[in-house]
Amino acid sequence: MVEKQVKVWFLRGLKQWNKSSNNRKMPWKGEKDPYKIWLSEIILQQTRVEQGWDYYLRFIQTYPTVQSLSQASDNEVFKLWEGLGYYSRCRNLLHTARVVANQRKGKFPDTQEGLLSLKGIGNYTAAAIGSFAFGLPLAVVDGNVHRVLSRVLGIREPVDTAKGKKRMEELAESLLDKQNPAQHNQAMMDLGATVCLPRNPNCTQCPFSKKCIACTTGTVGDFPVKSKKINVRHRFFYYLMLEYRNRLLVRQRENGDVWSQLHEFILKETDEPKELEEINRASFWGMRYAKNDWQIMDQSEPIVHVLSHQRINARIIHVRIKHPLQLKGYTWMSKEQIDQLAFPRLITRYRQSR
DNA sequence: AATACGGGGCG
DNA sequence: CGCCCAGTATT
Known part of the structure; x- marks a missing residue:
């Protein structure tokens, strides 16, 4: 999807930035336990990191293993989830914990297909768990990645359509550093969350400021393009x-x-x-x-x-x-x-x- | 392909 | 007030 040369400067810039300037720290960063990664990813779906932070800490303290979570009552877990929103995540969390504990001897699947078969795990979460826990060469595509890729590459296709999402996934995959998917994915999201912000991005600190289509044309506010407006x-x-x-x-x-x-x-x-x-x-x-x-x-x-x-x-x-x-x-x-x-x-x- | 699903933070 | 957030399931 992207030219070889583009991939070369993209990965060089991302790695350099990650090594020298990325000082983002989070409780789950670098985690290898599939259970904890899974838990953090479910909590963080459509949820800002600061909002999910304490919930994650409380969950792993209360339920350190998938077995302990699987044995908890619905009411107890919902009480711990209270206030976080999107409560179907909580229902799916319990369901999947019980499937993993009771039908898979506590082991999470270590393939993309296996991960996607679990309730509450879609493309993003499967790539996150797959890469972070098992080193699978899967590229995460979340809101951060939409922003970084659409701006840097100047993608004008709306990211909130099936076609646009597919395009983003193909681009992300073609840019993935297959030698180190976990580090690559983490760096992409960190860049999106700390530099390539939705509003007022810190383009001066961005490794791509000289190459980024949006930055060099002064149109960062135009990306990513979204087509739908929500009805209230x-x-x-x-x-x-x-x-x-x-x-x-x-x-x-x-x-x-x-x-x-x-x-x-x-x-x-x-x-x-x-x-x-x-x-x-x-x-x-x-x-x-x-x-x-x-x-x-x-x-x-x-x-x-x-x-x-x-x-x-x-x-x-x-x-x-x-x-x-x-x-x-x-x-x-x-x-x-x-x-x-x-x-x-x-x-x-x-x-x-x- | 479109819609529903929470709650909070920010400009 | 509108947009966005480490998206997914359902229709």
Whole structure:
């Protein structure tokens, strides 16, 4: 995909930079244990290094081996993942840990094909584990690599299409230093993360500043090209923290929507905003309670919770009742039980503020 | 091929 | 406010 000469100066520049100027340090850098590499890679999918850092440390401290993780309960692991987002990663993490521990004697596959067969491992993660743990000649292609390659080589093809991604993978592979895939991949990502930044890149410190198409033409801001714009859905969530004798009614969310498998209180979703006065009434929640049996303990301000594809406008009210009820799908739980479970940030924030 | 999936940081 | 982040699975 790239000319021989290009590969020569590219690898020379990358190695030189990596040796002399790359001082990036991370807990998992240089790690060889496939389990720890896998764990770090899953945590870091679409997640900034600083955000995942402490989660990684807590996970390896709590679960030092894939066996220990495989034996943990779902709730315990989700609680440790709480706040990190993209919770299907957590579900897949558990699934794969159990597959590796129970069906593969604790050994991760050491081939690209084998790695890709595991839930939660795609092209990027397979290349990362393959190269870092097993020295396989696989080139990682993540957001950093998109940036570095599109800018240096002046690739105008959008990187967020199937074709564009394929192109990036071919380019990355053709530039891979097969003598040392692990070091090469790490250097590519480090360069993207510390020099070839999304905004205001430090081109003066870049080994490719004289060769980079984007840099030499003053167009670094134009790369990488992306074609899609995301549509944001607006939703209105009203939560009822129903309390009876120090217990709250809680349920676990199903798959197929945001926050799958996390827990929450009684939820009423509406198409439009509702007045506080309306949600204060038991009838809004489909319940019949007399005034003196429906004690409003607290009401949150409107909470705007912004996700990539959704803007959730929420409000939480806390009501104490004197006569209990049963609600299908919900369970009465003590506050101690609730503290063991993972909730959306929107809810944990509210509870911590009270 | 397009879309859903979190949460936080930054200009 | 919009973009981006060590992407993947599903439709």
